[in-house]
Amino acid sequence: MQLLKLNSTIKFMKLRIPALVFSTLLILGSLGSLAVNQLNWGLDFTGGTLIEVGYPEAAKLDQIRQQLDRSGFGDAVVQNFGSSQDVLIRLAPRDGVKAVEIGDQVMASLREAGQEVDMRRIEFVGPNVGEELTEQGGLAMLTALICILIYVAMRFEWRFALGSVSALAHDVIITLGLFSILQLEFDLTILAAVLAVIGYSLNDTIVVSDRIRENFRKIRKSEPEEIINISLTQTLNRTIITSVTTILVLLALFYQGGALIHGFATALLFGVFIGTYSSIYISSSVALLLGISKEDLIPEVVEKEGEDLEPML
Amino acid sequence: MLNKTSLWKLLLVLVVVGASALYALPNIYGEDHAIQISAGRNAQVTEQMITSIEAQLKANDIAIKRTEFTDGKILVRVPDSDTQLVARELLQKQLGDEYFVAMNLAPDTPKWLADLGGAPMKLGLDLRGGVHFLMEVDMNSAIGKAQEDLVGDFKSALREEKLRYRSVKQAGAGVNIQFRDQATLDSARFFLRNRNPDLVFTERDGLVIVATFSENRLKQIRDYAVKQNITIIRNRVNQLGVAEPLVQKQGAERIVVQLPGIQDTAKAKEILNATATLEFRMVDQDNDVRDAVNGRIPASSILVKDRSGQPQLLKKRVMLTGNHIVDANSGADEYGIPQVNISLDSKGGSKMSQGTKDNIGNPMATVFIEYKSTGERDANGKLIFEKKEEVISIATIQARLGSNFRITGLDSPKEARDLSLLLRAGALIAPITIVEERTVGPSLGAENIELGMQAIQGGLLLVLVFMLIYYKAFGIVANVALIANLVMIVGIMSMIPGATLTLPGMAGIVLTVGMAVDANVLIYERIREELRDGRSPQQAIHHGYDSAFSTILDANITTFIAGLILFAIGTGPIKGFSITLMIGIATSMFTAIVLTRVIVNLVWGGRRLEKLWI
Numbered sequence: 037m038q039l040l041k042l043n044s045t046i047k048f049m050k051l052r053i054p055a056l057v058f059s060t061l062l063i064l065g066s067l068g069s070l071a072v073n074q075l076n077w078g079l080d081f082t083g084g085t086l087i088e089v090g091y092p093e094a095a096k097l098d099q100i101r102q103q104l105d106r107s108g109f110g111d112a113v114v115q116n117f118g119s120s121q122d123v124l125i126r127l128a129p130r131d132g133v134k135a136v137e138i139g140d141q142v143m144a145s146l147r148e149a150g151q152e153v154d155m156r157r158i159e160f161v162g163p164n165v166g167e168e169l170t171e172q173g174g175l176a177m178l179t180a181l182i183c184i185l186i187y188v189a190m191r192f193e194w195r196f197a198l199g200s201v202s203a204l205a206h207d208v209i210i211t212l213g214l215f216s217i218l219q220l221e222f223d224l225t226i227l228a229a230v231l232a233v234i235g236y237s238l239n240d241t242i243v244v245s246d247r248i249r250e251n252f253r254k255i256r257k258s259e260p261e262e263i264i265n266i267s268l269t270q271t272l273n274r275t276i277i278t279s280v281t282t283i284l285v286l287l288a289l290f291y292q293g294g295a296l297i298h299g300f301a302t303a304l305l306f307g308v309f310i311g312t313y314s315s316i317y318i319s320s321s322v323a324l325l326l327g328i329s330k331e332d333l334i335p336e337v338v339e340k341e342g343e344d345l346e347p348m349l
Numbered sequence: 350m351l352n353k354t355s356l357w358k359l360l361l362v363l364v365v366v367g368a369s370a371l372y373a374l375p376n377i378y379g380e381d382h383a384i385q386i387s388a389g390r391n392a393q394v395t396e397q398m399i400t401s402i403e404a405q406l407k408a409n410d411i412a413i414k415r416t417e418f419t420d421g422k423i424l425v426r427v428p429d430s431d432t433q434l435v436a437r438e439l440l441q442k443q444l445g446d447e448y449f450v451a452m453n454l455a456p457d458t459p460k461w462l463a464d465l466g467g468a469p470m471k472l473g474l475d476l477r478g479g480v481h482f483l484m485e486v487d488m489n490s491a492i493g494k495a496q497e498d499l500v501g502d503f504k505s506a507l508r509e510e511k512l513r514y515r516s517v518k519q520a521g522a523g524v525n526i527q528f529r530d531q532a533t534l535d536s537a538r539f540f541l542r543n544r545n546p547d548l549v550f551t552e553r554d555g556l557v558i559v560a561t562f563s564e565n566r567l568k569q570i571r572d573y574a575v576k577q578n579i580t581i582i583r584n585r586v587n588q589l590g591v592a593e594p595l596v597q598k599q600g601a602e603r604i605v606v607q608l609p610g611i612q613d614t615a616k617a618k619e620i621l622n623a624t625a626t627l628e629f630r631m632v633d634q635d636n637d638v639r640d641a642v643n644g645r646i647p648a649s650s651i652l653v654k655d656r657s658g659q660p661q662l663l664k665k666r667v668m669l670t671g672n673h674i675v676d677a678n679s680g681a682d683e684y685g686i687p688q689v690n691i692s693l694d695s696k697g698g699s700k701m702s703q704g705t706k707d708n709i710g711n712p713m714a715t716v717f718i719e720y721k722s723t724g725e726r727d728a729n730g731k732l733i734f735e736k737k738e739e740v741i742s743i744a745t746i747q748a749r750l751g752s753n754f755r756i757t758g759l760d761s762p763k764e765a766r767d768l769s770l771l772l773r774a775g776a777l778i779a780p781i782t783i784v785e786e787r788t789v790g791p792s793l794g795a796e797n798i799e800l801g802m803q804a805i806q807g808g809l810l811l812v813l814v815f816m817l818i819y820y821k822a823f824g825i826v827a828n829v830a831l832i833a834n835l836v837m838i839v840g841i842m843s844m845i846p847g848a849t850l851t852l853p854g855m856a857g858i859v860l861t862v863g864m865a866v867d868a869n870v871l872i873y874e875r876i877r878e879e880l881r882d883g884r885s886p887q888q889a890i891h892h893g894y895d896s897a898f899s900t901i902l903d904a905n906i907t908t909f910i911a912g913l914i915l916f917a918i919g920t921g922p923i924k925g926f927s928i929t930l931m932i933g934i935a936t937s938m939f940t941a942i943v944l945t946r947v948i949v950n951l952v953w954g955g956r957r958l959e960k961l962w963i
Binding site: 088090137139140154155156157158159160161162164165172175176179180183184187188191224225227228231232234235236238239242243246247250270271273274277278280281282283284285286287288289291292293294296297300301304 | 475485618782783788789792793796803807809811815852856857860862864867878896900910915923926
């Protein structure tokens with residue numbers, strides 16, 4: 037069985053200008069949304085208290101809000117989480133109250149009326165911890181990009197390195213943009229997912245770059261654009277199949293992994309699409325724009341000293 | 350040409366996959382709910398206790414699976430978590446305070462496997478339920494306390510040297526010493542600098558010397574404050590009845606406390622925040638202990654039991670309280686006899702000196718006071734704490750004591766260590782605050798495991814079917830590799846002592862399942878290409894594997910870099926995810942390149958082929 041029977045080369049690079057325009061628009065849109073709407077930072081980053089409780093039957097959110105209001109937690113955000121029985125209560129960090137005790141106080145006020153409430157999860161994050169995490173997360177992302185830049189520059193060529201890192205930055209910005217536009221909650225697991233997107237997209241980009249390098253060496257008489265087209269066509273089957281298998285497992289995670297993993301799966305699903313697209317269009321286009329040529333990739337022939345001399349024996 | 354595998358490669362694959370499978374095996378046997386009984390300071394757990402414990406449980410209709418005795422601990426396995434709760438409460442009541450009765454999950458690994466070091470994967474708190482605290486040590490007060498000591502120390506040192514000062518005060522980041530004239534200032538500076546090499550002295554206008562801590566000294570102060578708090582927390586955690594608590598330093602001034610299986614977080618917090626103090630009192634030698642035991646306690650004395658349960662009659666007046674203790678270390682004197690060296694702050698030093706002046710040759714007792722929860726609650730729902738006093742040492746005063754003295758006459762180095770630990774625990778120099786708390790209820794933990802397993806199974810099944818349809822015979826090979834990969838991840842996770850499986854870690858495994866086939870896809874597509882280019886099947890296999898190798902290596906190394914950075918910088922859930930991701934990358938390279946090659950060579954490599962089912 038063969039997904040695509042390709043006898044002729046697909047002219048991927050013909051569309052490179054529209055693709056670049058499209059990506060630029062997406063990036064601008066994402067940056068715009070990030071500037072205006074910002075990210076819906078989760079508890080991990082903002083600090084505060086989060087309490088997940090389970091009720092034996094469908095929970096009445098209004099009643100819970102009233103109960104909390106009476107106990108002085110009027111600012112609590114109450115919503116269903118995953119199912120109608122599970123309720124998530126969020127409280128912003130507050131001054132003057134021992135933050136650590138809030139969780140227990142909330143549980144006590146919910147149990148006041150004698151209802152059966154199952155404590156499923158309490159998370160409290162101090163405001164300073166949140167700030168540090170935001171810093172750490174940004175730092176992690178930056179360090180990852182720089183290390184990858186250095187490795188690819190060493191193994192391939194700086195044009196490829198810049199190409200693949202711009203593809204990664206492209207993926208990260210657009211994924212963050214999606215979370216900003218849809219106002220999905222951005223917590224630590226989503227950060228892990230975004231970093232996994234970097235890993236995935238990179239994997240794709242390296243495979244393509246590797247083939248381009250190989251073809252530059254193998255096919256002597258062709259323009260760079262043509263060689264990139266040939267390489268992309270040759271790797272297209274693999275690109276699609278790997279995306280399919282990854283998407284299959286992500287769908288399993290999305291539907292079966294539970295509410296806690298939902299955001300993670302969403303980020304990765306989107307990231308796989310955008311990462312596949314970027315490894316085809318962004319990384320090679322950028323390398324092409326930077327003027328990649330045959331000479332850059334063919335290893336120099338080192339002339340051995342004394343090679344032209346007659347052997348002694 | 351033919352494709353053959355060398356014998357060593359075949360053996361390597363068999364050994365690696367076999368060993369991983371062996372160490373993955375304990376996960377199938379799972380874990381039992383269990384109760385672990387260990388002894389407190391004054392008690393001992395013996396094998397003979399098993400019979401009575403079993404009898405007590407039986408009398409209360411509590412089912413037992415198995416009882417074991419190892420390393421001075423008794424482990425009672427019970428069928429489920431409800432039984433576990435009931436049994437724990439019952440046993441704690443029966444055995445009393447001298448024993449720690451903790452709930453535990455004990456691996457149900459068969460003995461032969463456990464002897465080989467096999468154990469199931471450790472589950473993170475999000476999967477088994479429990480509490481995670483991140484506590485921050487208040488370094489400002491630790492440094493403030495050290496400055497306070499410095500003030501007293503300077504005053505007495507300068508006085509002794511007859512160097513007259515106008516004032517010694519704490520100011521900002523240092524201590525200011527003001528003098529009356531330049532000459533005294535100069536000689537004082539020379540004297541102090543020689544005496545305190547770990548301080549930085551600078552001169553300021555108005556005949557003032559400012560003494561600040563050197564970086565090195567500051568680091569010492571911080572380290573000590575953290576270490577001391579860790580010691581205290583470990584002590585208290587023991588009371589909570591947690592079988593595998595984790596108390597660990599994180600970063601420069603934070604402490605992580607993880608208590609798996611704890612359900613009552615309010616109780617945990619109250620106990621962790623409880624206080625322990627220490628008092629030095631003289632022993633009352635004028636009155637008889639036996640009279641006091643019989644009810645005739647003199648008005649100026651109290652009765653306190655010592656560690657072996659013997660009552661001791663002590664003076665009511667407290668000579669010194671534990672908050673003056675700066676440091677306590679165990680060591681040995683020149684004859685190798687164990688001792689505990691104690692340093693007091695300047696105020697404590699002068700109090701001690703006053704108190705011991707007229708008491709040389711008399712015994713002095715050290716009393717450890719702890720507030721222990723009784724497990725009962727008052728009308729406001731607060732836990733009731735009971736004051737527990739205990740004499741931890743009685744020593745004869747040999748000479749007038751100052752800020753530094755030692756306690757000798759201890760039986761063993763272990764006793765010296767225990768005593769120094771208790772002494773340190775009595776004086777908290779830097780308070781701690783909880784800056785992060787994560788509590789996962791047991792029901793959510795169980796649900797998370799189930800959901801994670803479902804996702805792994807679902808994802809795996811989808812990929813297996815897809816590969817089979819798409820690559821036919823070679824798809825089966827890739828599927829064998831994929832399953833071997835999963836077994837290897839589980840095996841390696843079980844082998845690495847520090848690795849814990851978390852929910853994000855499970856997501857990492859699912860992701861690895863999806864991405865692991867990539868290497869095989871690369872190889873197989875390459876083989877197809879080679880076939881299209883007109884090579885013979887055997888050549889196609891050979892070239893396919895060879896030319897895909899460097900691509901796979903590059904792609905995986907770059908992803909591995911991303912994983913490594915996640916591991917280095919991230920904490921908690923991110924770390925869990927990165928561990929499985931990195932292990933997955935390493936194992937998938939092995940299974941996809943080496944294992945499949947061995948299988949392909951065995952099945953197709955040894956004969957002439959017209960066609961490949963790929």
